[in-house]
Amino acid sequence: MITNCNVVLGGIRIPFSLPHFVREKFAEYYHKHSSDIQPPSTIEKREFGFILLKERVMVRHKGFKNVKDLGSFLKMIVPSDVYYSSAYYERPEEKMEEKGWMGADLIFDIDADHIPTPCEKDHDKWVCKKCGAVGRGVTPRKCPGCGEQKFDEKTWPCEVCLGSAKTETMKLVDFLMRDFGFSSEEMEVSFSGHRGYHVCVESGEVQALDQMARKEIVDYVIGIGLEPRFHGLGERSEKKSRILTGPDLNDSGWSGRIAKGTYEFLLSATPEELQQIGLRKKTADTLIKHRETLLESWKGKGPWGIIKDVGVESWKKIAQHGVEKQSAKIDTVVTTDIHRLLRLSNTLHGKTGLRKVMVPITGIEHFDPFKSAVAFKEGTVSVTAADAPQFRLGDETYGPYQEETIELPTAAALLLLCKGRAKMVE
Template sequence: DIDADHIPTPCGKVHDVWVCSNCGAVGRGVSPKKCPACGERKFNEKTWPCEVCLESAKVEAIKLIDILTKDFGFSSGELKVGFSGHRGYHVHVESEEVRALDSMARKEIVDYVLGIGLEAEFHGLGERGGKWSRVLAGPDLYDLGWRGRIARGTYDLLLTASPEELEKIGLKKRVVDTITQHKEALLESWEEKGPWGIIKGIGTESWRKIAQYGVEKQSVKIDTVVTTDIHRLIRLANTLHGKTGLKKIEVPITGIEHFDPLKSAVTFKEGTVTVLVSDAPKFRLGDETYGPYKEQEIELPTAAALMLLCKGAAKVVE
């Protein structure tokens, strides 16, 4: 189970709202651990599906499919992928070999998918050579399993990270300056043996921190509770999700990269409904964009009105 709620995205600060269940204090984004006004720890949350968070969830689904097929050996025919109807994706493995797995066995799979306990030193990162001549080596982009993922996560960091982001993972400013200065050479080095040890001033410990970042970037952000619970009900395909009015829809694995849930999962395509909207952010359905709305009476296509009603952001005008 993959849900955008478990994936940090900047769009949450725009469209997600939390309300303290005790004092009514309101804020945007991820709810705090405790209310800044009264200290309460319970909140009512309103989350919205948008293109950014839905795309982030789809990226995680693609990463999960990659692990299930390449690492675990399942065929694409044994996998079924579905958009949940809200903010995520369900990936089902339909194989007799895994049908009887209990919660503990599922937990082991979860740990592998999340990269729990992975250390780069056990996946190719380390010094090689004799007593008098030792060089730092590491995994390659084309290695299989987590070795390759660590390398690709490292490449992603070298390609996209700002100096501030490099410092956040624990690198010293001197090391950050060296990486920034030699960025082009580090990226070009992947065509041969990779960047490990080619630049003086970036030691083994720094590369270990960078590689561990690779683990974090390449891990799949799944809902661990839902994934390990063998008693959960499964939402059936083509049923409506009560938080959006969108339907759960199966997604072909070969076409998942181009799948647009805000088009394909829309069910009600005819008619209009007049609603009184209390507060709603800007959102898209199909090819049309709606909102933002604040204390506004408006006639909307049925699908857009239903989205607002399901979110508790509007009432039907009789």
């Protein structure tokens, strides 16, 4: 079945048409690498979806018996993007309601779009589809010019943004391993090939979870509705005096995370940051003045109550900020969707020409997406860049470019072409 759509489809947005050069290179990639495609487990129970490079349409509800058939299909159609279902179906090729849902992996998406970064205003742009108003940074909900809600968005797979996404991914993995008890063998972490990371948990224990159960996992990970007072932060009376208590760094689950978030916040907070979370200037100054004592106090039972002038309400605000720091910024919609299509590993991302690649769980911090995901390592091509920020691929840095024709290595040119920041030289 072919669905012609230029809108968002289950989170998949089909961009503008791509130059012939991109099609040639993608075809070359699938001819050379169709045997390296990493199939999902139980391939015969998965639905597959593709965006066709030439026609710019989505083809879905495809099924494959084995990876060889999938590889041959990729060579034949040359997609810009390849997806598979996180769900297992009895009949993956049927219509949604007739597929026979059998279960789904537990998936997480960490996208730079959901993490505020200071550089967004430098590399992200939006254009109102109705009145043509243009702005930088995060796309507004409504156009300030005409009130319309449709925009052309130009984002960028920026190194700083992806660094933030990686930090969130590491927090998520920590939740999944320490709080939920999944092993590294049950998890797969990958760089999406564009602006984020995916974490997929494949375990018999998660397959049957319904949307509500997945929502609860989401709430836990993002720390929604978390009350520090249920984690021991409060006052109690003892021998006519009031004692302030709170969670300890060694506590398990969110209690320990609150303590850790509080500790890390106090470690570096400025008086201004303390006031931003709602503390009075006097309280902020007192905390800064006693910072050394506070940090030292964690070796015992923590800072709660150690400074007379800082009361329980102030500590709650600090602890709440600790929660915010410790929570993992995931795209909540993805995890609760039990029919979600997910990009397939070792396939190309149509917005960058980079590969989706697996990230080793031990050593995530050292993973370099701009090295590991580069798919094309040979040749150069001339392009005319319109408006491109500075970027790095491998050890080379390129740009920024403003209305200029340059000869670039294939991977760098593809990135600009796929992101709509350059055109082929006529």
